[in-house]
Amino acid sequence: MTDDQTFYRRKFLGTAMAATVTVTAGCLDWLSDEEYKYENKARITIINSHYDNETTTFEFAAKAENGTTIYEDTWEVTKSHSFTSDPILDEVRTINYRTDNGADGNVSIPAEPECPPHPSVSRKINLYYGDRKEMTYREDVPSCD
Structure with missing residues (x-):
């Protein structure tokens, strides 16, 4: 060479x-x-398990503790399906909702759990809309171990 x-x-x-x-x-x-x-962010997911309609239209507003609206939108969610928002500020404490079949109400969202997920993972706020035409809140909370 x-x-x-x-x-x-x-x-x-x-x-x-x-x-x-x-x-x-x-x-x-x-x-x-x-x-x-994704730090200090949350994603809202609406899971529709109400079977009267093929699709339910949800109008909702996510509000902070002081009443400021953080996020507002209208979603059409097919039965047995869900819809998830883009990451929004994790200051959501109340969600006001109204549906096209006449249901409406408020869902309280607690502050972040004692063992929050890693900052690179946004918090997941799951809202279930069921046969009683009520929306309920559930969250998978990681263990502190």
């Missing part, structure tokens, strides 16, 4: 290593930004 071949081979390997380090650093930066995207 000549000196020119060795030089070009080393130059190629050096360029490849520099590119790999740059790409890896960029990916790590992107991943760390993603973690903060």
